[in-house]
Amino acid sequence: MIPGIAVLLCFPERWPNFFAALLFFLAALTDLLDGILARRQNCVTPLGKLLDPMSDKLLVLTALVFLLSLGRVSVWAVALILGREMAVTTLRAIAASDGLIIGASWMGKVKNLFQLSSTNLLILHHPYFSLDVHRIGTYLLWIAVVLTVLSGIDYFRRFYTVGVDRGRP
Numbered sequence: 320m321i322p323g324i325a326v327l328l329c330f331p332e333r334w335p336n337f338f339a340a341l342l343f344f345l346a347a348l349t350d351l352l353d354g355i356l357a358r359r360q361n362c363v364t365p366l367g368k369l370l371d372p373m374s375d376k377l378l379v380l381t382a383l384v385f386l387l388s389l390g391r392v393s394v395w396a397v398a399l400i401l402g403r404e405m406a407v408t409t410l411r412a413i414a415a416s417d418g419l420i421i422g423a424s425w426m427g428k429v430k431n432l433f434q435l436s437s438t439n440l441l442i443l444h445h446p447y448f449s450l451d452v453h454r455i456g457t458y459l460l461w462i463a464v465v466l467t468v469l470s471g472i473d474y475f476r477r478f479y480t481v482g483v484d485r486g487r488p
Contacts, residue, residue, distance in 0.1 A: 320346040321381050324442070328385040333445045340442040346378050347435045365420055372411075372423065376404045379434045382442060391441050391453065396464050400434065403471040410478050421477055426470040433463035 320342050327339035354371060357363050380401060386392045414421050423431075440456030 321378060324382060325385055328382070328389065328442065331389065331444075336442060336444050340439050343378070343382060343435075343439050343442055347375075347439070350374055350378070365415070373408065375431055375435075376408065379438055380404065382438045386438070386441050391444060392457075392460060396460055399464050400467050403467045407471055407474050410474060414478060414481070419478075419481055421474065421481060424470065424473055424477070426466065426473055430463060430466035430470045433459055433466055437463050 324339045324342045324346070327335045327342065330336075350371070357367060380397075383392055383397045383400065387394060387397050411421065437456050437459035440452050440459060443452045443456070446452060
C-alpha cells in the first residue's frame, strides 16, 4: 500500500489526497488487526515483535518524507521522528542480538497513535466539513513529536535497566 500512497501524494488535489489518506488508514488498520489476530491465535513470535514496529515506522516515515517534499510538515518534526526511530531500531537490533526483546510501552503505543493520526490528517490536507484538517494534523504531529522523544528516552531507560539486570553496564 505504501507505493500507492506515495504515487497519490504526487498529486496535490483533494481526491488523490483523500484516496492516499484512505490507503494510509487501511494500511494502519491491517497492521493493527494483524497484531490482534496474532495475539488471539497465540502466534506472536520474536521476529513478529521485531518486524511489526518496523512496518509502522516505514508507513509513517515514507508518508512524512513525501509530505516534507510537499511542504506540509516541518523538517524538524521529520528529523526528530526519523532520528528517534533509527536510534530505537538500532537499540532493538542490539537487544535482539543478546536475546532480549523489549516490547512496546504504553507511551510507544500512544506515540504511534498520534503519529498515524497526524500523518493521516496531513495527507488529507484539504478542509473537510469546515475543519482545517491540515492545522489539526499539524498540532497532533507536534504532540506526536513530543511523545516520540519521550518514548525514545523511555526505551533507552528500559534497555539500560534490562542490561543492568543481566549484569551488563
